[in-house]
Amino acid sequence: MEVERKPKSMGVKKKGADKIRQIPVNVEHVSEPRLRKPKWIRGQFPGGPEVARLKGVMREQKLHSVCEEASCPNLGECFRHGTASFMIMGDICTRRCPFCDVGHGRPNPLNENEPRHLAETVAAMGLHHVVITSVDRDDLVDGGASHFAACVREIRQRAPRMTVEILTPDFRGRVERAIEILVETPPDVFNHNMETVSRLYEVARPGANYQQSLDLLRAYKAACDKKVLSKSGLMLGLGEEPEEILTVMEDLRAHAVDMLTIGQYLQPSVHHLPVRRYYTPEEFDWFYEQGMKMGFTHVASGPMVRSSYHADISAKAVL
Numbered sequence: 001m002e003v004e005r006k007p008k009s010m011g012v013k014k015k016g017a018d019k020i021r022q023i024p025v026n027v028e029h030v031s032e033p034r035l036r037k038p039k040w041i042r043g044q045f046p047g048g049p050e051v052a053r054l055k056g057v058m059r060e061q062k063l064h065s066v067c068e069e070a071s072c073p074n075l076g077e078c079f080r081h082g083t084a085s086f087m088i089m090g091d092i093c094t095r096r097c098p099f100c101d102v103g104h105g106r107p108n109p110l111n112e113n114e115p116r117h118l119a120e121t122v123a124a125m126g127l128h129h130v131v132i133t134s135v136d137r138d139d140l141v142d143g144g145a146s147h148f149a150a151c152v153r154e155i156r157q158r159a160p161r162m163t164v165e166i167l168t169p170d171f172r173g174r175v176e177r178a179i180e181i182l183v184e185t186p187p188d189v190f191n192h193n194m195e196t197v198s199r200l201y202e203v204a205r206p207g208a209n210y211q212q213s214l215d216l217l218r219a220y221k222a223a224c225d226k227k228v229l230s231k232s233g234l235m236l237g238l239g240e241e242p243e244e245i246l247t248v249m250e251d252l253r254a255h256a257v258d259m260l261t262i263g264q265y266l267q268p269s270v271h272h273l274p275v276r277r278y279y280t281p282e283e284f285d286w287f288y289e290q291g292m293k294m295g296f297t298h299v300a301s302g303p304m305v306r307s308s309y310h311a312d313i314s315a316k317a318v319l
Contacts, residue, residue, distance in 0.1 A: 038278050040303050085131040085308040086118055088151055089144050093135035095207050101268035102135060110147055119154035129315050130155060131308040133167035143171035145178035152185040163315055165189035167307060170213050183223045189315055190220050191231040193307055197244040204238055204273060218255040229318060231259035233307035238265055239276040249291055259298045262287050263305035
């Protein structure tokens with residue numbers, strides 16, 4: 001696997017204020033009053049024996065979950081049901097998105113044993129559906145596509161009946177190479193999140209490009225001989241207008257995306273982008289209805305919905 005040369009000071013992980021202050025676009029909002037969470041925003045208690053067991057398994061195998069690293073409010077619920085979204089290629093991201101709680105810095109070298117450890121773990125857990133996501137690895141020549149492919153390949157060998165979903169970064173500047181690699185080991189679901197509306201990309205997703213993300217979703221699906229479902233996700237509450245949300249949904253359908261998740265953005269800390277609006281459950285129901293009218297095969301829309309929340313149930317409904 002090709003890896004570019006790195007500075008000696010790798011493995012430096014910055015979170016919270018240390019991470020946000022490095023973002024080129026100023027995020028001046030720490031002094032703003034925070035909106036009070038409405039009664040329908042409630043995550044389940046993130047503890048319990050099953051949660052502790054799964055965390056222990058991951059630590060033993062040197063694995064990470066996006067559930068933990070991104071401070072997902074559904075961690076307790078998902079872990080107690082024996083499901084998790086695995087985050088490969090370490091826990092240090094090369095991007096500095098101000099909505100995300102994953103640490104930023106200079107990543108460590110890839111662990112060549114991670115694909116095998118991941119496959120052994122998901123097989124031992126007896127999962128029917130596994131979600132594999134990653135930090136952004138702009139330091140790698142292929143953006144980490146080869147590592148994704150190795151993980152899928154190992155899981156197929158050890159658990160051939162398991163369905164596999166990959167939630168990838170945008171492979172900035174390496175899209176064609178990444179697609180060439182990933183079509184050799186296609187998942188059942190190819191997921192890449194748009195996250196927000198085009199107008200807010202410069203603030204919310206510095207380093208990303210709205211059209212490039214759309215093109216990645218369409219290009220990968222078109223390149224696969226095997227029937228692969230495409231999926232994307234949106235988070236609401238960053239200051240977008242409902243009409244802009246509908247535009248993203250229409251763009252996704254125009255780029256052959258099959259499945260969609262829509263959830264409420266929650267501010268991880270005072271240093272991250274603030275919540276500008278809390279959408280009601282009724283409004284999420286309305287977006288669900290609009291999505292189904294547009295022709296999505298599956299739409300999960302609700303305040304606590306996340307890209308991989310109940311991904312096994314969503315995939316089972318359409319696979």
